[in-house]
Amino acid sequence: MQFSKSTGNALHALIHLAHSDRGQHVGIKELSSSLGVSDSYLSKIMSKLRQDGIVRASTGASGGYELARPADRISFLDVIQVIEGRQQLYECLNANAHHHPLAEAAEWSEEEESGHPESKDCLVKKVMNGAELQMQSYLRAHTIQWVLDHASPGSIRGGNGE
Amino acid sequence: MQFSKSTGNALHALIHLAHSDRGQHVGIKELSSSLGVSDSYLSKIMSKLRQDGIVRASTGASGGYELARPADRISFLDVIQVIEGRQQLYECLNANAHHHPLAEAAEWSEEEESGHPESKDCLVKKVMNGAELQMQSYLRAHTIQWVLDHASPGSIRGGNGE
DNA sequence: CCTTTATGGATGTATAATGTCCATAATAAA
DNA sequence: TTTATTATGGACATTATACATCCATAAAGG
Numbered sequence: 001m002q003f004s005k006s007t008g009n010a011l012h013a014l015i016h017l018a019h020s021d022r023g024q025h026v027g028i029k030e031l032s033s034s035l036g037v038s039d040s041y042l043s044k045i046m047s048k049l050r051q052d053g054i055v056r057a058s059t060g061a062s063g064g065y066e067l068a069r070p071a072d073r074i075s076f077l078d079v080i081q082v083i084e085g086r087q088q089l090y091e092c093l094n095a096n097a098h099h100h101p102l103a104e105a106a107e108w109s110e111e112e113e114s115g116h117p118e119s120k121d122c123l124v125k126k127v128m129n130g131a132e133l134q135m136q137s138y139l140r141a142h143t144i145q146w147v148l149d150h151a152s153p154g155s156i157r158g159g160n161g162e
Numbered sequence: 163m164q165f166s167k168s169t170g171n172a173l174h175a176l177i178h179l180a181h182s183d184r185g186q187h188v189g190i191k192e193l194s195s196s197l198g199v200s201d202s203y204l205s206k207i208m209s210k211l212r213q214d215g216i217v218r219a220s221t222g223a224s225g226g227y228e229l230a231r232p233a234d235r236i237s238f239l240d241v242i243q244v245i246e247g248r249q250q251l252y253e254c255l256n257a258n259a260h261h262h263p264l265a266e267a268a269e270w271s272e273e274e275e276s277g278h279p280e281s282k283d284c285l286v287k288k289v290m291n292g293a294e295l296q297m298q299s300y301l302r303a304h305t306i307q308w309v310l311d312h313a314s315p316g317s318i319r320g321g322n323g324e
Numbered sequence: 325c326c327t328t329t330a331t332g333g334a335t336g337t338a339t340a341a342t343g344t345c346c347a348t349a350a351t352a353a354a
Numbered sequence: 355t356t357t358a359t360t361a362t363g364g365a366c367a368t369t370a371t372a373c374a375t376c377c378a379t380a381a382a383g384g
Contacts, residue, residue, distance in 0.1 A: 027359090027360070027361090043362075047363075059362085061360070064361085
């Protein structure tokens with residue numbers, strides 16, 4: 001289980017955009033050469049980010065990409081969910097058909113009396129989902145802007161750094 | 163990014179063992195039919211768990227598997243690391259060769275003055291690792307015994323439930 | 325000895341991730 | 355309006371990984 005390389009490249013591309021963000025557009029060639037990947041490959045990633053409203057794209061000369069909203073409103077979780085998909089980290093195996101009875105969650109258990117739909121989930125899934133939520137809350141709290149704020153001062157300058 | 167089905171099956175198999183755990187051995191056939199998977203497939207999983215000291219195995223008639231230690235000392239994290247491997251959720255892409263300078267962590271930053279080796283990691287990796295640690299601490303705190311303790315009372319009985 | 329059981333190698337298949345190429349559309353600049 | 359520039363999306367090829375099975379072997383109990 002690992003994050004895909006595409007997710008890493010998406011994050012680095014967004015950091016690049018956030019750095020250049022003066023309402024300017026950055027072309028795929030600048031982005032891809034900066035990351036050391038092919039432009040045909042990176043353009044797939046950027047296209048996903050655009051479909052999800054993370055970036056805007058414009059065609060034509062002096063076109064390219066820009067962030068669709070401020071960098072402090074683009075979280076790591078946003079980016080990961082676009083690239084990796086929104087499926088949960090763990091899904092029950094056989095529609096509960098073959099779980100050991102001990103793994104079945106008690107439907108009356110304390111936290112679940114409010115009638116949440118996950119009451120029927122097996123306890124394995126309950127733990128896995130809890131773990132995922134822990135991770136997601138951390139990823140939601142860290143934004144592209146966070147990276148800029150914590151970058152080494154030597155790296156902060158007007159032009160692009162390559 | 164998802165946990166493999168093997169991880170889910172490993173967890174369910176261990177829950178089954180924990181339930182039957184009176185120093186008894188449970189054969190691969192009972193386990194695999196309980197989970198609804200083939201025994202040849204599940205035996206690979208059990209073999210990994212044995213190599214990592216999660217379960218013990220014995221051959222011969224009336225042989226089979228048993229937990230190698232109490233269920234409250236087998237965490238979800240233990241099992242996941244055996245089946246999924248111990249690689250980190252995120253690895254830097256190109257040995258730092260192509261990161262945007264802004265993504266480089268400041269080596270002198272506050273939390274890192276103590277000289278931790280991760281000082282050189284890029285900030286993307288730092289966030290991803292932080293997220294992973296959040297998830298791991300949750301998974302470390304939840305054990306096979308936790309599942310038994312939270313199971314519906316109707317499921318708790320002497321024999322196997324299938 | 326013979327049955328039962330786990331083990332590990334070899335192998336096959338399915339699915340997903342990675343990466344490239346090309347035709348097309350849209351736009352700004354000349 | 356033409357032309358150069360740029361993003362887009364389909365099709366495709368290439369791995370890598372997960373999933374799954376079969377079989378020969380070894381170990382232990384009856």
